[in-house]
Amino acid sequence: MLGRIFLPSLTLLLAYGFWASTSFKDIAAGVALFLFGMLCMEQGFKAYSGGALQRVLSASTDRLWKSMTFGIVTTTLMQSSSLVSVITISFLSAELIGLRQGIGIIFGANLGTTTGAWIVAGFGLKVKLSTYALPMLVFGVLLLMQASQKLKGFGWILVGIGFLFLGIHYMKEGFEVYSEQIDLTQYAMTGIAGLLVFTVIGSVATVIMQSSHATLTLIITALSVGQISYENALALAIGANIGTTVTAILGAIGANVAGKRLAGAHLIFNVVTGLVALFLIQGIMAAVDLASAWLGIAADNHTLKLAVFHTLFNLLGIVLMLPLVNFLVSWLERRFKEDNTMRDKPRFLSEASLSLPQVALQAVTKETKHLFSNAFTLIAHGVSVRRASIVSKDDLQLLIDVPGKIIELDIDDQYERMIKGIYSANIEFLSRAQAAAPHEYGDALNALRRANTDLVSAIKAVKHLRKNLLLYMHSDNPDLRREYNSFRVRIAEVLRSLAVLRETEDTTTALLSLDNIRVDILDGETRAAKSVDRLIRDGHITPELATSLINDGAYVKEVIQRLLDMNEQLHRAELPHGDSLQDELALKAEEIANIAKYAGTVR
Amino acid sequence: MTSAKLFEKLRSLTRDAKNVDKEHIKKLRKVLRKLKKRQQKLAEECEAAANDHDRQKIEQEIEVLKLQRTKGVEVYKRLKKERKERKERNE
Secondary structure, X not given: OHHHHHHHHHHHHHHHHHHHOHHHHHHHHHHHHHHHHHHHHHHHHHOOOOHHXXXXXXXXXXXXXXXXXXXXXXXXXXXXXXXXXXXXXXHHHOOOOOHHHHHHHHHHHHHHOOHHHHHHHHHHOOOOHHHHHHHHHHHHHHHHOOOOHHHHHHHHHHHXXXXXXXXXXXXXXXXXHHHHHOXXXXXXXXXXXXXHHHHHHHHHXXXXXXXXXXXXXXXXXXXXXXXXOHHHHHHHHHHHHHHHXXXXXXXXXXXXXXXXXXXXXXXXXXXXXXHHHHHOHHHHHHHHXXXXXXXXXXXXXHHHHHHHHHHHHHHHHHHHHHXXXXXXXXXXXXXXXXXXXXXXXXXXXXXXXXXXXHHHHHHHHHHHHHHHHHHHHHHHHHOOOOHHHHHOOOXXXXXXXXXXXXXXXXXXHXXXXXXXXXXXXXXXXXXXXXXXXXXXXXXXXXXXXXXXXXXXXXXXXXXXXXXXXXXHOOOOOHHHHHHHHHHHHHHHHHHHHHHHHHOOOOHXXXXXXXXXXXXXXXXXXXXXXXXXXXXXXXXXXXXXXXXXXHHHHHXXXXXXXXXXXXXXXXXXXXXXXXXXXXXXXXXXXXHHHHHHHHHHHHO | OOHHHHXXXXXXXXXXXXXXXXXXXXXXXXXXXXXXXXXXXXXXXXXXXXXXXXXXXXXXXXXXHHHHHHHHHHHHHHHHHHHHHHHHHHO
């Protein structure tokens, strides 16, 4: 609704502005080029934000000061706090970092983003940026045509900087011409009213442009030609800081709990910092004068003094908020809780991670493991075995003679609650990730898709098996009872083996361990088939019961096979691209059959 | 096949062949060491097994590990031989 009114109004307003003033057109074009430049730079940095960034992140975010430094450095380098926020949300959603570390990065990013004002005020206004912009665009486009993703990424960064420079150039030109026609300083306001009005204008401008960096550049260029007063520029900068949180809030609407918590932290930090700056504006201005004098900045150099102000008040925010981080973390965790009451939901997937292939892969791998954990319980209960018995060291063979109580379960209802939401989200996420990710991620993403579908097939097979299983696990016919309880034991043993396998850290050895489980399975199948033959031959069960037993044996085989395939695919997705070592060492079907045959003869 | 794909394929065939092999051999040795360690641990467990069923299960896993290690050693020998031949050709 808002979009339907807002967009046409803005378009009309801009169209009128273009018609009324050429310099307004220059300024608007400058802003558009600047924003496009930022988009290009974001695109470029994404090429470097996979494995390398993750390695840096994990090494540099174990302490709060380290995560803050990470936020400062990355935002300074990328000149985009929103990209750093997006990356942080995606890492947080995938549980690669904790909320405390995420908050540290956001605090750091707020300080890092102030370097933009320094660059524009200290360098951008003194140098004719368009001279540098054009060669950058040429070299950038040349690199964009290369096959290498890294070179392409670098190309995007160059093109981005080129457009940023062009944008600043147009804004500067526009304001220079504008100042000859209209004197905007006549609208300047002093006192508290001026402070509040220009704070609101700064916030609104940032919400519209979705970039505090662009707002600040606009403020600096306007300030440089004397189109706004210094005091009003400071209020606009405070407004820009508050307005930038709207981007984070909008991003968090579709995000999971982790994203909402981080957006909450971002909002609290910026609003508190903004309010403090408004209350202490006179004190901060005095501090700016002192710091400027110490740095050798002339008293009338308002653009650089604005940069000093921007840095100082963000620094003040960090100093104020840092002692409250632990309180903030616990408050946000209480405020935004995981909804576990009804349906289980995806925990690690986020819109933000889709644009970072490595993070997207890790997120969906974790989500598939989450799904497996839920399916583990459902399958165990489906064959009436407690999860605790499987993960303990209990002798599962005892279940054959002492079947225990039936675990009451509405398998369809549990499927809806524990599986369907996550499964659907995984499949959707995988499809979107596959469309966005480079081809080297294709195998891993395909493997995860198969892992998800295998898991659901295993559950479906349990559903079919359960009908007769519940009927015969306490049957008066001891032979039939024994066979059905053997089914339960076979599935429970595979689940136990897979639970042990999940603890294995090395993916190649984990995949090789599947061979031993395969031998076990084959041995179990052979013995079950022999047992049914014997029962039919000796007349211990009717032909009708025998066919039920054979059909249900097929379901057991399906459950086990799918569970095994699922685990194989899950581990394969974790292998580095092109790693084939486990395929060279893994046993062939006939080798597994030979070992199983030998095992069968000695047992 | 487009020329770009062909060039990429050629590049991947020639690019850092030495390093790829070196990494592969390094990883293989690491895996073989792990498998050997596991086999030794299982052999100890086999001697202390409480019953026949447990013992047979352990023996079966040892068989799997033996076979995997044999394959691994063969792969290791082959890679070493190929590396040596490539070195000789380059000299």
